[in-house]
Amino acid sequence: MFDTVLVANRGEIAVRVVRTLRAMGIRSVAVYSEPDAGALHTRVADVAVSIGPAPAVDSYLSVERVLDAAARTGAQAVHPGYGFLSENVEFARACEKAGIVFIGPPVAAIEAMGDKIRAKQTVTAAGVPVVPGRTEPGMDDAAVAAAAVEAGFPVLLKPSAGGGGKGMRVVRAEAELPGAIAAARREARGSFGDDTLLVERYIGSARHVEVQVLGDAHGTVVHLGERECSLQRRHQKVVEEAPSPLLSPAQRARMGTAAVEAARAVGYTGAGTVEFIVDAERPADFFFLEMNTRLQVEHPVTELVTGLDLVELQVRVAAGEPLPFGQDDVALTGHAIEARVYAEDPARGFLPQSGTVLGLLEPVGTGVRVDSSLAVGSVVGTDYDPMLAKVVAHGPDRETARARLVAALGHTAVLGVPTNTAFLRALLADPDVVAGRLDTGLIERRGEALTAAGPVPPTVYAAAALAELLEAEPAGPVVDRWDVPDGWRLGEPAWTVRRLQAPGGEPVTVRVRGRSSAAEVQVGDGDPLPATARRDGGELVVTLRGLTSRYAVVHSGGQLWLAGDGRVTALREHERLHAAEEGAAGDGAVTAPMPGTVTLVQVAVGDRVEAGAPLLVVEAMKMEHVLTAPLTGTVTELGVTAGHQVRLDERVAVVTPPAADEEG
Structure with missing residues (x-):
């Protein structure tokens, strides 16, 4: 060893x-x-x-x-x-x-399976079914376009190297091909150093099911059951579970056998994953997608249902040890579901976010596991993948595991960096997800039903006002009554008034008076309500309307972050809001939707553009976002070049409409 x-x-x-x-x-x-x-x-x-x-x-x-x-x-x-x-x-x-x-596996296995084109040829020879398409190496843009037309739309463009959804593009019409091919090559080249593309028929009603395999250098290859990975956005997995609610024991055995044969075909050793796409309407039909010759992000769900440590097995196999069990020894116990916590804003198209971790809550409890690299003070930048952590739950059955995961996500909070935890909870509560009716297009179909941030509850504004009141109060005994900032005066106490605003929301007037031990709070036009607030172990404990809630609270840069009741909210004083948030949509201004790097500028000052025309590309955390013209007109301002680092909401260009041109 x-x-x-x-x-x-x-x-x-x-x-x-x-x-x-x-x-x-x-x-x-x-x-x-x-x-x-x-x-x-x-x-x-x-x-x-x-x-x-x-x-x-x-x-x-x-x-x-x-x-x-x-x-x-x-x-x-x-x-x-x-x-x-x-x-x-x-x-x-x-x-x-x-x-x-x-x-990891031998060089020969990585070569055979790391190249998706060669991988398809290898498993086809081993009798494993594959998705129709063209997998010829070295196809230029014309050949890729011809292959797409031949396969029939919609088609999927995929980088031959790498994975994780990077560089993948769904193309639904021939006119979309030039732009999609260029973007797929550019992203693949940036992520993997290789812009070779292959073309597959896009199966719309699809489920993504993968099989974990293990092989040693002594001839043993086994599978550890399957994982369902159908809940995806932009071809990136979001929630995974084991076993799949789709497969019967007979279907599981067939798919497992096919995965083992694919691994044997390349002399595979170590841990790997054979990925299949399954027609949701005909689960007996499955097609090989690719083989990942490495550990998968979602490996914890397999570990929880098998009781095995896949990393330990990887290390032992690499050291020359034989696997200590055979296929008949593998048993799946219970159900496990994993949710990926990303630094992203679902309400803004899942765009990556950045910031400093100012406060952190991670769940604990029966059947709950957290794989995380977060700590207070961690800086989440734009140089790497936006995944921050994985929250996993295990239970005796699928519903228990799902309920435990929803509860665990309610106690997961990253203050200082926007994340997708509220979206994950909404997704796991979706009726089709609860029932196990999954497919790769579900998230896209649900749209705003899952991603809309929703209004901030009045209780959060009340908690914010009470947090600031508690912070302003003297810690020790009061010597002079005038030192207490509670609005006291002869007669009736005065209200302290604040205008608070959540991202994308309207300003809300919040009034508070009294001391934290006996206060009144009024949110908007609501009735004043008695409230109390106190500190307990670093948390804010608020009692309002007879209900007690706990909040983690952090102040930073004029912003107040609160985590409680299953959500994280960032509030600012209205007067401190950035002017760029006002009226940009109708004046032709184009702002950066995320912090990142400008990788491509496609226009110059003076160019005439149509509404929706691509202007430039911003990349962050291995993801590209194309910024388009908000209206038809002339590019009158362009403040960036390729390589320029941009901030969230930074103005990068202005398109002036024709009428304004003529007046000028």
Whole structure:
């Protein structure tokens, strides 16, 4: 067994791998880029090594720097986690050349399955069904377009390298092909260093089911059941569960056998996942999508229903040990569901967000597991994937697991960084999700029913006013009555008035008077209500209308963050609101919908554009967003160039309508 293992990754997966290494008595080495100095994964590891600046290509994707860190720390093996170098055949080959064990499959297996084109050819030869399409290597744009027309619309453009939905595009008409091909190649090249594309028929009523496989160097290959990953947005998984509510035991056995045969076809060892797409109306029909030659983000649900530690098994197989069980020994117990917590704003099209973690609540309880890299003070930037944590729940049946997960998400809060936790709770409460009627288009069909932020409850505004009242009160005994900022005066106490506003909402007038132990609060035109507030263990405890709620409260930059009652709210004093929020929609101004980097500028000042025409592309956390003209007119202002770093809501361009042109 290894003495020292380097974890060539960051975030929650690095933390998760380090914890298993520690349980095995193995010394762990973390690597980090400059912005990740002091990140949680560097603190839980035994040793941490700096490997370069923020861009992943100069740090986490640098084969030379990672191997140098391994050599300097005496690491005998490298665990790549997922993403970054985990499916990079050149990295695996370089490890082999350096005499360092790559905790993953052999180079030949990565080559065969890492290239989706070759993977399809390999499994087809092994008798595994595949989705119709064209998988010829080296197709230029014309060939990709021809393949799309041949397959019939809608089609799916997919990068041959990599995964995670990066670079994938659904194309529904021939006219969309040029722009979609260019965007898919650009995103694939930026994420994986390879812009080769393949074309598949897009199956609209689809369920995404994947099978976990394990193989050792002694000829044993087994599967550990399947995971349902159909709840997706932008081809990125959001909620996963094991086992799938779709499959019968016979269907599970058939799909598991196909997955094992696919793994055997390439001499697979270690942990891997064979992904299938299943027609929701005809679950007996399944097609091979790809094989991920690495650990998956959603591996915890398999661990919870099998009782196995997949990272430990990866390490033991890489060290030459045989698997300690066979297929007949694998049993699935209960049900597990995982939800991915992202730094994103569902109400704004799931655009990535950034910020500093000012406060943090993570759930605990029976059957609840949290894989996270978050800590108070952590900086969430735009250089890497926006996933922050995974909240997982296990129970004796699916409904118990689902209910536990909904409750756990209600006690999950990241103050200072907008996240998707409220969306996840709404998704898990959707009637079709509750019933197990899933498909990859469900989130898109539900639209605003799941993603709308909704109005902030009056109780939150009341809690905000009480929090500020409590903060302003003297901590010790009162010597002079005039020192108490409670509005007291001869006669009736005066009201303290504030105008608070939530993102995207209207200003709300909140009045408060009295002391926190005996206050009155009025929200908007509502009736004044008696209320009390006190501190308890760092939390704000508010009693209003006879109901008591607990809030985590943080002040930062003129903003008040409150987490309680299953939601996180950021409120600002109305007078401090940024002027850019007012009236931009109708005046031709184009603002950045997320913090990030401008990767492409497609117009120049003086260009005439039609409404909806692409102006520029902003990239953040490996995702591209095309900014379009809000109206027909002339580009009269362009404040950015390629490579420019933009802030959220920063004005980047202005399109002036024709009438204004003529008047000027």
